[in-house]
Amino acid sequence: MNVIHGEVARLRATGVPLWSALIALACGGGLTLLLALTGPQNAQPPMPDIDTPEGVGFVLGIGTVLLFVPALIGTVAITSEYRHRTIGTTFLVVPRRGRVLTAKLTVYTVLGIVYGTIVSLSALLALIVASWMRGVPLGVDPADLTPALIQLSLAAAAYMLLGVGIGALARSPLVAIGIVLGYFMFAEYILMLIPGINAIYPFLPGGATASLTSFDFLTDAIASQTALAPATVASPVLGASVLVAYAAAAAILAVIAPLRRDLT
Amino acid sequence: MSAAIEVRGLSKRFGAVVALEDVALRVEFGRVVGFLGPNGAGKSTLMRALLGLVRPDNGAAHIAGLPYAHLTAPAKRVGAVLDIASAHPRMTARAHLRTYAALGGMARSRVDTVLSLVEAQSYADRRIGTFSTGMRQRLALATAMLGDPDILVLDEPSNGLDPSGIAWLRTFLRRFADAGGAVLLSSHVLHEIEHTIDDVILIDHGRTVWTGALEQLVTKDAPLEEAFLRLTQKGPLS
Numbered sequence: 001m002n003v004i005h006g007e008v009a010r011l012r013a014t015g016v017p018l019w020s021a022l023i024a025l026a027c028g029g030g031l032t033l034l035l036a037l038t039g040p041q042n043a044q045p046p047m048p049d050i051d052t053p054e055g056v057g058f059v060l061g062i063g064t065v066l067l068f069v070p071a072l073i074g075t076v077a078i079t080s081e082y083r084h085r086t087i088g089t090t091f092l093v094v095p096r097r098g099r100v101l102t103a104k105l106t107v108y109t110v111l112g113i114v115y116g117t118i119v120s121l122s123a124l125l126a127l128i129v130a131s132w133m134r135g136v137p138l139g140v141d142p143a144d145l146t147p148a149l150i151q152l153s154l155a156a157a158a159y160m161l162l163g164v165g166i167g168a169l170a171r172s173p174l175v176a177i178g179i180v181l182g183y184f185m186f187a188e189y190i191l192m193l194i195p196g197i198n199a200i201y202p203f204l205p206g207g208a209t210a211s212l213t214s215f216d217f218l219t220d221a222i223a224s225q226t227a228l229a230p231a232t233v234a235s236p237v238l239g240a241s242v243l244v245a246y247a248a249a250a251a252i253l254a255v256i257a258p259l260r261r262d263l264t
Numbered sequence: 265m266s267a268a269i270e271v272r273g274l275s276k277r278f279g280a281v282v283a284l285e286d287v288a289l290r291v292e293f294g295r296v297v298g299f300l301g302p303n304g305a306g307k308s309t310l311m312r313a314l315l316g317l318v319r320p321d322n323g324a325a326h327i328a329g330l331p332y333a334h335l336t337a338p339a340k341r342v343g344a345v346l347d348i349a350s351a352h353p354r355m356t357a358r359a360h361l362r363t364y365a366a367l368g369g370m371a372r373s374r375v376d377t378v379l380s381l382v383e384a385q386s387y388a389d390r391r392i393g394t395f396s397t398g399m400r401q402r403l404a405l406a407t408a409m410l411g412d413p414d415i416l417v418l419d420e421p422s423n424g425l426d427p428s429g430i431a432w433l434r435t436f437l438r439r440f441a442d443a444g445g446a447v448l449l450s451s452h453v454l455h456e457i458e459h460t461i462d463d464v465i466l467i468d469h470g471r472t473v474w475t476g477a478l479e480q481l482v483t484k485d486a487p488l489e490e491a492f493l494r495l496t497q498k499g500p501l502s
Contacts, residue, residue, distance in 0.1 A: 006367030013359035014352055085350040088317055089407060092344055093368040095316045095333040100367075263317040264278075264309070 003103035024115045027066045029122030035059045036130030052139040064209050067159045068184035070115050074163025079173040088263045101255040108164050116156025120149035155209050158247040165250025169257050202234035211239025266329030268293045268415045268446030274323035283309040284470045291448050296441045298461035299450040306470040307450045339368040343408030344417040348400045353393030357403050370410050378406040397424030416447045434460045458488040468496045
């Protein structure tokens with residue numbers, strides 16, 4: 001418990017929770033409010049408005065495109081230990097490195113869930129506010145959105161763990177940020193454009209998230225701009241399983257990678 | 265009774281570079297031991313191997329009879345200053361110390377105690393990013409003292425300290441050893457360290473070159489610097 005307490009103290013002292021909460025508000029509430037106010041029917045391609053279940057699903061689902069943000073937060077938080085050389089002092093106080101890294105994973109899993117909850121709740125609030133401001137009724141009873149919002153929260157936690165794993169492996173902030181941005185903003189979309197390869201899309205982190213949230217706007221949009229068949233998304237259960245597997249792999253990597261490393 | 269620090273046959277290579285080769289040393293309680301050597305001699309590597317941060321290829325490094333990682337509460341037994349840059353610039357000194365006190369299971373009251381000990385109360389609530397080198401050095405010493413240890417491993421702790429800080433450190437280390445503590449202290453400021461240490465361990469090219477009491481190495485006419493240059497084969501200054 002001392003180690004978890006220490007990691008929480010470190011997190012609070014560096015202001016990570018506050019910045020994460022502000023970013024979550026912007027990515028959840030801010031983005032949703034913007035989309036809901038401007039109207040999904042004005043998107044390219046046009047989508048149903050928020051007075052339909054599809055329109056509500058689109059507005060909430062577009063937030064999953066920004067799930068690389070919690071991955072970035074996890075990455076930056078871990079690599080800053082190497083950048084500021086505090087990891088050595090940490091391992092002096094707690095030489096059993098596995099304990100330190102397990103505590104970090106625990107703390108960042110909770111932070112990821114809190115981040116996702118803020119994204120979800122602020123997005124829901126933004127939908128309600130936009131619906132009221134535009135005088136358009138919501139196409140779904142807000143209470144029925146609970147499963148989708150919980151899925152979004154858990155996906156955010158999984159992405160934060162992915163970021164922690166990448167950060168623990170790369171150690172250099174620039175390299176780790178490059179991997180996260182390069183993969184989630186470019187590589188995965190490029191893979192979706194390659195015939196045959198796009199069949200594995202449901203087993204990639206982005207595809208698993210799309211499966212979990214049943215958000216297939218991106219695959220359809222890419223298919224509409226190309227001659228390709230749209231990459232399929234899988235069932236929410238398979239999506240959740242794949243994401244959990246990625247998060248578990250990242251967690252194992254984050255614990256094992258630094259165990260035998262020399263800190264010079 | 266076990267020695268405070270005992271290293272036997274320690275070797276470490278980084279690729280083709282031999283950092284340490286069959287190094288042996290011993291530090292007794294109640295002594296301040298100067299750990300000397302030219303740049304690249306292997307001092308920092310040995311200190312890191314002693315503290316479990318670097319894995320030796322061969323040999324053993326024990327603190328109070330045990331490898332560092334096997335100590336029940338290592339931070340309450342050993343305080344270390346290895347790298348004064350080791351602090352998050354957005355944290356205040358107090359938050360930094362609270363973090364490590366929490367990690368090590370130390371009482372929160374120790375934070376004020378060590379801030380007072382290193383005379384850093386006046387900037388305890390300033391962000392570390394605004395600190396001078398001397399302030400960072402005092403913070404590193406405060407972090408080392410959090411667990412109220414009886415063994416100190418200090419890698420160039422006087423770097424960046426002003427003359428009053430150096431005088432304070434000298435007095436502090438002397439009192440620490442006189443109270444039964446053990447200090448392994450590396451420094452390049454030989455004329456300064458000469459007034460602080462009881463014993464000398466000199467390494468060069470990863471090997472132990474000389475070990476023994478200070479008075480066996482220096483005379484009134486041949487101070488530590490001259491002995492150092494002679495033993496590291498650079499000859500006396502002309």
